[in-house]
Amino acid sequence: xxxxxxxxxxxxxxxxxxxxxxxxxxxxxxxxxxxxxxxxxxxxxxxxxxxxxxxxxxxxxxxxxxxxxxxxxxxxxxxxxxxxxxxxxxxxxxxxxxxxxxxxxxxxxxxxxxxxxxxxxxxxxxxxxxxxxxxxxxxxxxxxxxxxxxxxxxxxxxxxxxxxxxxxxxxxxxxxxxxxxxxxxxxxxxxxxxxxxxxxxxxxxxxxxxxxxxxxxxxxxxxxxxxxxxxxxxxxxxxxxxxxxxxxxxxxxxxxxxxxxxxxxxxxxxxxxxxxxxxxxxxxxxxxxxxxxxxxxxxxxxxxxxxxxxxxxxxxxxxxxxxxxxxxxxxxxxxxxxxxxxxxxxxxxxxxxxxxxxxxxxxxxxxxxxxxxxxxxxxxxxxxxxxxxxxxxxxxxxxxxxxxxxxxxxxxxxxxxxxxxxxxxxxxxxxxxxxxxxxxxxxxxxxxxxxxxxxxxxxxxxxxxxxxxxxxxxxxxxxxxxxxxxxxxxxxxxxxxxxxxxxxxxxxxxxxxxxxxxxxxxxxxxxxxx
Amino acid sequence: xxxxxxxxxxxxxxxxxxxxxxxxxxxxxxxxxxxxxxxxxxxxxxxxxxxxxxxxxxxxxxxxxxxxxxxxxxxxxxxxxxxxxxxxxxxxxxxxxxxxxxxxxxxxxxxxxxxxxxxxxxxxxxxxxxxxxxxxxxxxxxxxxxxxxxxxxxxxxxxxxxxxxxxxxxxxxxxxxxxxxxxxxxxxxxxxxxxxxxxxxxxxxxxxxxxxxxxxxxxxxxxxxxxxxxxxxxxxxxxxxxxxxxxxxxxxxxxxxxxxxxxxxxxxxxxxxxxxxxxxxxxxxxxxxxxxxxxxxxxxxxxxx
Numbered sequence: 001x002x003x004x005x006x007x008x009x010x011x012x013x014x015x016x017x018x019x020x021x022x023x024x025x026x027x028x029x030x031x032x033x034x035x036x037x038x039x040x041x042x043x044x045x046x047x048x049x050x051x052x053x054x055x056x057x058x059x060x061x062x063x064x065x066x067x068x069x070x071x072x073x074x075x076x077x078x079x080x081x082x083x084x085x086x087x088x089x090x091x092x093x094x095x096x097x098x099x100x101x102x103x104x105x106x107x108x109x110x111x112x113x114x115x116x117x118x119x120x121x122x123x124x125x126x127x128x129x130x131x132x133x134x135x136x137x138x139x140x141x142x143x144x145x146x147x148x149x150x151x152x153x154x155x156x157x158x159x160x161x162x163x164x165x166x167x168x169x170x171x172x173x174x175x176x177x178x179x180x181x182x183x184x185x186x187x188x189x190x191x192x193x194x195x196x197x198x199x200x201x202x203x204x205x206x207x208x209x210x211x212x213x214x215x216x217x218x219x220x221x222x223x224x225x226x227x228x229x230x231x232x233x234x235x236x237x238x239x240x241x242x243x244x245x246x247x248x249x250x251x252x253x254x255x256x257x258x259x260x261x262x263x264x265x266x267x268x269x270x271x272x273x274x275x276x277x278x279x280x281x282x283x284x285x286x287x288x289x290x291x292x293x294x295x296x297x298x299x300x301x302x303x304x305x306x307x308x309x310x311x312x313x314x315x316x317x318x319x320x321x322x323x324x325x326x327x328x329x330x331x332x333x334x335x336x337x338x339x340x341x342x343x344x345x346x347x348x349x350x351x352x353x354x355x356x357x358x359x360x361x362x363x364x365x366x367x368x369x370x371x372x373x374x375x376x377x378x379x380x381x382x383x384x385x386x387x388x389x390x391x392x393x394x395x396x397x398x399x400x401x402x403x404x405x406x407x408x409x410x411x412x413x414x415x416x417x418x419x420x421x422x423x424x425x426x427x428x429x430x431x432x433x434x435x436x437x438x439x440x441x442x443x444x445x446x447x448x449x450x451x452x453x454x455x456x457x458x459x460x461x462x463x464x465x466x467x468x469x470x471x472x473x474x475x476x477x478x479x480x481x482x483x484x485x486x487x488x489x490x491x492x493x494x495x496x497x498x499x500x501x502x503x504x505x506x507x508x509x510x511x512x513x514x515x516x517x518x519x520x521x522x523x524x525x526x527x528x529x530x
Numbered sequence: 531x532x533x534x535x536x537x538x539x540x541x542x543x544x545x546x547x548x549x550x551x552x553x554x555x556x557x558x559x560x561x562x563x564x565x566x567x568x569x570x571x572x573x574x575x576x577x578x579x580x581x582x583x584x585x586x587x588x589x590x591x592x593x594x595x596x597x598x599x600x601x602x603x604x605x606x607x608x609x610x611x612x613x614x615x616x617x618x619x620x621x622x623x624x625x626x627x628x629x630x631x632x633x634x635x636x637x638x639x640x641x642x643x644x645x646x647x648x649x650x651x652x653x654x655x656x657x658x659x660x661x662x663x664x665x666x667x668x669x670x671x672x673x674x675x676x677x678x679x680x681x682x683x684x685x686x687x688x689x690x691x692x693x694x695x696x697x698x699x700x701x702x703x704x705x706x707x708x709x710x711x712x713x714x715x716x717x718x719x720x721x722x723x724x725x726x727x728x729x730x731x732x733x734x735x736x737x738x739x740x741x742x743x744x745x746x747x748x749x750x751x752x753x754x755x756x757x758x759x760x761x762x763x764x765x766x767x768x769x770x771x772x773x774x775x776x777x778x779x780x781x782x783x784x785x786x787x788x789x790x791x792x793x794x795x796x797x798x799x800x801x802x803x804x805x806x807x808x809x810x811x812x813x814x815x816x817x818x819x820x821x822x823x824x825x826x827x828x829x830x831x832x833x834x835x
Binding site for chain 2: 184185187269270271272273274275276279280281282285288289292372373374376377378379380381382383384527528
């Protein structure tokens with residue numbers, strides 16, 4: 001029996017299991033660039049109208065950090081710039097999670113043993129998962145290109161954008177395949193994969209925002225943007241991406257041949273023979289389970305805050321003499337708003353979306369503990385369901401507070417050190433912490449779903465993505481203003497621009513509390529289900 | 531004798547599946563009850579209701595004198611539970627899990643913990659993800675046996691244990707019984723139940739179809755008899771209470787009802803007995819008798835464990 005025997009059967013099995021998620025994700029991803037292209041043309045019909053937007057983007061470190069450099073100020077170039085980074089994230093993260101789902105998750109749950117004992121080679125599962133996900137990425141890329149051409153954009157650029165985003169998806173599918181081989185649990189595989197994505201994102205973000213563009217060339221997310229669709233396509237950069245994907249795929253393939261089923265590459269370390277005296281309550285258990293994530297996120301955002309805070313303050317004053325930019329800032333922040341304040345707050349507003357996921361991850365732990373049967377072990381001791389749920393939710397609510405505080409302090413520090421104005425730190429901290437109620441609402445949504453609709457708990461991620469899409473299209477003026485109101489993040493005052501409105505913060509906190517309470521109440525009344 | 535567990539008319543449905551269909555069950559205090567049935571008969575559903583993890587649609591259940599749903603937290607102080615498929619936290623060591631669960635139940639006897647670890651040959655330093663299935667099972671067993679509780683609820687606790695450990699498990703249950711504890715042991719390993727249990731309840735399609743001591747259950751069923759005689763027998767046909775008679779040469783085999791044993795042996799002795807074996811029905815015979823026949827109402831077996 002060859003080591004790849006049965007890959008085809010497994011591939012069909014994956015297609016069947018994901019027959020809903022694959023078309024949905026593919027459709028959203030493929031339509032996204034086309035709708036941005038249409039919006040761009042509708043909003044800025046002439047090149048003269050587009051040019052100031054491009055100039056503002058090139059001068060704005062926050063825009064440079066999140067979306068990268070504008071290579072061409074035309075409709076195509078601006079479309080590529082708008083969707084390049086977010087599209088790579090949408091394609092990359094979903095691809096990575098899908099590959100991990102069909103490799104390490106299956107192995108952990110023992111499904112692979114069932115399959116592995118059949119006529120299936122040991123290297124078939126990663127090959128099948130990677131094969132299916134990469135094929136779907138290529139299909140999405142092709143559809144994307146066709147739809148873009150349909151809007152009247154040039155064929156070469158359309159092809160390049162589709163190819164670049166498909167390659168980004170395949171790259172992180174391959175990262176997921178390697179992570180699944182190296183780690184021993186699905187949680188750590190996802191953790192490793194997402195950390196690699198965030199690291200690549202930050203390398204490119206710092207490179208583009210600080211002008212040290214060589215840094216961007218150290219990240220495949222930088223390569224994706226540097227294919228430069230609609231701006232004199234550089235096909236060799238796409239070839240570079242393909243080579244990287246091939247390298248990772250070969251690595252995953254070789255790793256899977258060398259280890260035992262269910263084992264990781266690194267041998268497991270022994271733990272203590274007895275529990276520390278403090279491990280005696282559900283809360284202590286919850287902290288023990290979440291602390292790795294909380295510490296890693298806090299450290300990661302501290303580094304991000306320091307770099308981005310410094311970059312915003314250092315780069316700006318000289319570059320921002322265009323009247324359009326000053327105009328826009330004045331519109332949002334008033335006549336005497338400082339550009340650096342505006343851009344730093346803009347960055348905080350973006351990062352808050354990511355911080356929200358840490359709270360959601362912790363809240364959804366309620367569901368994964370329940371479905372794995374670990375909740376039973378605790379709940380058959382004299383621990384009530386409410387106490388058990390609150391132990392996880394306390395961490396889910398306090399964790400993001402710690403992350404935002406770290407972000408606020410370090411961003412304030414970086415900003416103050418570069419500008420020499422140390423008095424700015426408390427304001428930046430307040431600006432970051434202002435996002436806490438919105439983050440809590442997202443945590444509350446996850447908690448409510450886990451408590452009330454356990455089988456649909458993962459829909460919390462759908463809501464998060466939905467809010468992002470509404471927000472993106474809202475910025476382009478394509479969304480009804482009332483719909484925009486449902487996004488918790490849009491209600492947060494921009495403290496760095498002197499906005500002080502405690503009312504929305506109180507309302508959002510109340511909403512978060514109500515959602516959390518509903519989740520706990522739901523959990524109290526229902527059967528626990530695997 | 532008061533009852534530690536008393537259940538009557540319990541019904542639980544999942545969608546269109548009727549997992550429990552009017553289940554009655556009692557476990558006396560200090561008794562070891564074997565809860566027998568194949569996968570999907572409703573054993574685990576019953577146990578999850580008794581543990582307050584699920585709520586019954588109708589029927590009454592009382593556990594240690596309380597309501598398993600409403601008084602769950604208080605009742606859990608007095609019981610320990612071992613599931614059939616233990617999942618542990620991947621990053622916690624076995625020792626940490628044992629201590630944590632023990633402390634949540636109000637303390638753990640360190641002496642007994644050490645004895646049990648040694649007896650089950652369990653390395654408490656390994657992380658949850660590094661244990662094999664059998665070792666995960668041992669972690670839960672040690673945590674349960676080391677805690678000071680009145681009632682042990684064990685749901686197929688020995689799945690994944692090797693025969694040596696299975697013997698250790700039997701010793702431990704016998705010890706618990708000697709200390710006056712009540713045990714509800716759900717199993718489909720008949721020898722285990724036969725060795726440990728005072729009484730047996732057999733569940734099928736969400737209902738108890740047979741309950742009693744092994745002696746009582748055996749009394750209801752036929753003994754199989756094999757005899758070699760001095761001469762070719764005749765006149766055995768048509769004896770009351772004798773079934774499945776077969777005669778080959780001088781050799782006779784048949785099944786006989788308990789009330790008619792003496793009549794049969796009287797006749798066999800008269801024919802000149804040379805050799806005889808009379809085997810009481812095994813638990814397996816009892817069990818198979820209930821499961822070999824068609825399902826009541828012709829419905830398919832429920833697929834809910």
